[in-house]
Amino acid sequence: MRVVSTIQEVREQVKAWKKEALSIGFVPTMGYLHEGHGSLITNARQNNDKVIVSIFVNPMQFGPTEDLASYPRDLEKDSAFCKSLGVDLIFHPEPEEMYTKNFCSYVDMDVLTKELCGLSRPLHFRGVCTVVNKLFNIVKPDRAYFGQKDAQQLAIIRRMVEDLNMDIQIIGCPIVREEDGLAKSSRNTYLSQEERKAALCLSRSIKMGQALVEAGERDAEKVIARMQEEINKEPLATIDYVKCVNGLTMQQIEHIEGPILVAIAVYIGKTRLIDNFMME
Numbered sequence: 001m002r003v004v005s006t007i008q009e010v011r012e013q014v015k016a017w018k019k020e021a022l023s024i025g026f027v028p029t030m031g032y033l034h035e036g037h038g039s040l041i042t043n044a045r046q047n048n049d050k051v052i053v054s055i056f057v058n059p060m061q062f063g064p065t066e067d068l069a070s071y072p073r074d075l076e077k078d079s080a081f082c083k084s085l086g087v088d089l090i091f092h093p094e095p096e097e098m099y100t101k102n103f104c105s106y107v108d109m110d111v112l113t114k115e116l117c118g119l120s121r122p123l124h125f126r127g128v129c130t131v132v133n134k135l136f137n138i139v140k141p142d143r144a145y146f147g148q149k150d151a152q153q154l155a156i157i158r159r160m161v162e163d164l165n166m167d168i169q170i171i172g173c174p175i176v177r178e179e180d181g182l183a184k185s186s187r188n189t190y191l192s193q194e195e196r197k198a199a200l201c202l203s204r205s206i207k208m209g210q211a212l213v214e215a216g217e218r219d220a221e222k223v224i225a226r227m228q229e230e231i232n233k234e235p236l237a238t239i240d241y242v243k244c245v246n247g248l249t250m251q252q253i254e255h256i257e258g259p260i261l262v263a264i265a266v267y268i269g270k271t272r273l274i275d276n277f278m279m280e
């Protein structure tokens with residue numbers, strides 16, 4: 001497994017692989033890898049000749065008061081993890097490699113980016129779209145893998161790829177959870193012991209909402225109210241949002257039908273966590 005930090009090194013390697021007609025699976029990450037990333041990598045490993053993982057904490061997708069500086073980083077551990085899963089190349093650029101001094105081009109999107117997380121993180125998805133676009137241009141993957149835990153991000157990437165005619169297959173992979181239900185996230189490391197327990201209100205509320213919809217409840221407001229009630233029982237939790245939206249457009253719905261996404265964002269102390277369930 002190679003670990004490289006320049007765009008040129010990736011380009012040269014990709015060129016050599018393309019010459020041999022080898023397919024490339026790509027897993028973009030911000031590092032501090034966990035089993036959730038592991039499932040993306042394993043999926044990529046099974047379906048491509050070569051697997052590239054990028055590890056880049058993208059400054060552009062963090063707001064001015066967000067956790068860019070404190071975002072956890074551990075390249076050594078991440079490299080060992082990638083190696084154990086059969087990754088061929090890690091791309092780990094410095095911010096200056098990705099954003100040169102006069103950088104001023106962005107990829108942005110209407111509608112989808114203005115809902116859910118976009119409301120409290122107004123420039124977040126512009127940063128995500130821009131960096132993913134850049135990474136796609138550098139890595140030129142056949143397939144790229146994203147977690148369904150970031151359901152809005154996944155919908156946005158799918159839209160971007162379709163709207164901009166990118167010849168890349170986007171593959172969404174299911175949420176991976178801890179044994180007690182908490183969705184795996186690099187940000188879970190911010191939680192104190194007490195907060196870690198409190199954070200279970202997210203998966204409890206998701207489970208409850210899902211059970212209600214599965215039992216036939218079609219009134220979105222009722223589902224949301226029950227989920228909010230569950231979260232509000234937890235004193236350390238502050239709801240950012242609990243919403244039921246169309247799974248493709250991210251627009252809020254009142255009646256549950258078609259592909260839906262029920263998504264929540266909750267602060268546990270200062271840590272903002274997300275979770276969701278989707279239904280066809």
Ligand code: PAF
Nearest residue numbers: 028029030058128131150
């Ligand atoms: O999901 C993430 O970790 C990031 O948003 C991504 C897709 C790697 C872009 O920085």
